[in-house]
Amino acid sequence: MTLRAATPDDLAGIMAIEQASFPTDAWSVEAMAAELASPHNRYLVDEAEGLVIGYGGVRALEGGADADIQTIAFDAAQRGRGLGRALLRALLAAAAERGAREVFLEVRADNPAAEGLYRSEGFEEIGRRPGYYQPDDVDAIVMRLDLRNRGTNLHRSLSEERSDDGLHRSLSEERSDETKRSDRTEGQE
Ligand SMILES: CC(C)(COP(=O)(O)OP(=O)(O)OC[C@H]1O[C@@H](n2cnc3c(N)ncnc32)[C@H](O)[C@@H]1OP(=O)(O)O)[C@@H](O)C(=O)NCCC(=O)NCCS
Numbered sequence: 001m002t003l004r005a006a007t008p009d010d011l012a013g014i015m016a017i018e019q020a021s022f023p024t025d026a027w028s029v030e031a032m033a034a035e036l037a038s039p040h041n042r043y044l045v046d047e048a049e050g051l052v053i054g055y056g057g058v059r060a061l062e063g064g065a066d067a068d069i070q071t072i073a074f075d076a077a078q079r080g081r082g083l084g085r086a087l088l089r090a091l092l093a094a095a096a097e098r099g100a101r102e103v104f105l106e107v108r109a110d111n112p113a114a115e116g117l118y119r120s121e122g123f124e125e126i127g128r129r130p131g132y133y134q135p136d137d138v139d140a141i142v143m144r145l146d147l148r149n150r151g152t153n154l155h156r157s158l159s160e161e162r163s164d165d166g167l168h169r170s171l172s173e174e175r176s177d178e179t180k181r182s183d184r185t186e187g188q189e
Contacts, residue, residue: 011032013051014036043057056069058103063099064099072088100147103145118143
């Protein structure tokens, strides 16, 4: 397995996993292409024998105080082997490198595998959004991780950024048309 930065050439491989993983609310090809192209996002793919077997992305504006896990998914045959955790950790490291101190995400309340992964990495529930995922009418669990409570590698990245505190701006002030997975399910595609 090799983790590397995603490129536009990975779009077809990513979309195959996307559509299989999220049958009722997969992102469109156009939406995924925009995600990969955004300078505010960092997308990684995991590949084996030249094929994309998983992908994930984080939205973290350079110098922003917070970041969002946009999505993460693996081919069904590859799940349960620690790859999702490794990819999530790489995304958190990327967020820390960009100066983020907090990371947010939303997860479907009927997705215990993903919720378990996030909780085991230190994410805590901070709220629920009833019926957020449509058309399935499933609640979203909103979760938050304080990167400052994490290990030495992330701390090192953060301490380099702290000299620059005055320049940090809240990501929420800067969010524009680019949105998270959960936002897209509300008909923005
Ligand atoms: C969520 C996902 C990315 C996790 O990746 P993965 O490689 O299967 O996960 P890992 O093997 O790294 O497991 C990490 C942790 O996740 C949790 N987990 C994984 N599979 C689980 C399952 N079937 N049930 C409960 N918890 C599970 C556990 O906490 C696990 O830690 P453990 O092995 O120490 O018990 C993967 O299951 C997936 O692609 N799911 C479909 C897409 C999806 O739902 N994405 C999340 C959108 S928010």
